[in-house]
Amino acid sequence: MGRDQRERRSLELGGFRFVGGAQFSELAALNFRKDVLAGLARPQKSLPPKYFYDAAGSRLFEKICRLREYYPTRTELAITKGHLADIARFTGKGSALLEYGSGESLKTRLLIRALRPSVYMPVDISAPALRAAARRLVRDFPRLGIVAITADFSQPLAMPPYRGSARRVVYFPGSTIGNLTHEEAHAFLKMTRGQVGPRGAMLVGVDLKKDANVLHAAYNDAEGVTAAFNLNLLARINRELGGDFELRRFAHYAFYNPLAGRIEMHLVARDAHVINIGNYRFSFERGESIHTENSYKYSVPEFQRLALSAGFETAKCWTDPRGWFGVFGLVAN
Ligand code: AVI
Secondary structure, three states: OOOHHHHHHHHHHEEEEEEHHHHHHHHOOOOOOOHHHHHHHHHHEEHHHHOOOOHHHHHHHHHHHHHOOOOHHHHHHHHHHHHHHHHHHHHOOEEEEEEEEEEOOOOHHHHHHHHHOOOEEEEEEHHHHHHHHHHHHHHHOOOEEEEEEOOOOOOOOOOOOOOOEEEEEEOOOOOHHHHOHHHHHHHHHHHHHHHOOOOEEEEEEEOOOOOOHHHHOOOOOOHHHHHHHHHHHHHHHHHHOOOOOOOOHEEEEEEEEEEOOOEEEEEEEEOEEEEEEEEEEEEEEOOEEEEEEEEOEHHHHHHHHHHOOOEEEEEEEOOOOOOOOHHHHHEEE
């Protein structure tokens, strides 16, 4: 039996393979530095939101997901629970399930239980988060084959070398697609359309347009957890790149921009000052901001159009009674 065959057999019987750990981490560190220096040199300073999720940021994000004001996590979970049988009928059982995210969530466990995938492939930018989540999954689902892939999904990713004939399904929960610009979301959906092939499908969680006050509260919680999550990006630059940001000199600022259909998060300088990252210096005017995140909100037809432009037809859209969140069942068209 060749190596490929042996690996496939062991994955079919349950097992765990980790792809892309060490080299990816080195490259990720270099990219972090490059992206931070480039982002802070722009006229509108900006930092990519994917860098929120170091260990401290991931813990803060978990806390956000439990906040009273932050409805998306709860709402998506309720939709998934309420329509689980229908979702399983839509994807079919025994598929090869590729998830963009660490696979840590309750939703993933529900899906794995209901869909019984032949192989489960979580893709995440954080190797430690992925490893920990995959270990827990192996314990809870000993017969499940798992291929955990460390990768940055803003870069093209080929379907991992699993050559089974099972239907390929991509799962992208949490409305993370909202953190991409429309162009990036289009490119991402096109990539996944290529990954799933002509018989494939995709399940994607999308935060829908709603009252701006509800959105505002979700990104400006009373406890200040979202503010801490936002500021942790500067703390991470200090820790990993030797920056000297003083966090108290920046304020969290988040608002809904109705024309662009998105929440914007910024860090605003409370006074004029200069910061250093190694040999690089960046000056801030009082009130100048670093744009740290967009979180796009879609209407159902807007998302359907976006999916269609990338080669997916919307076969299903499950929503909650208030119409705040949608889980879209897409099929290759
Ligand atoms: C991960 N992502 C979908 C979250 C969102 O709502 O855009 C990240 C987040 N930012 C602030 N709160 C939560």
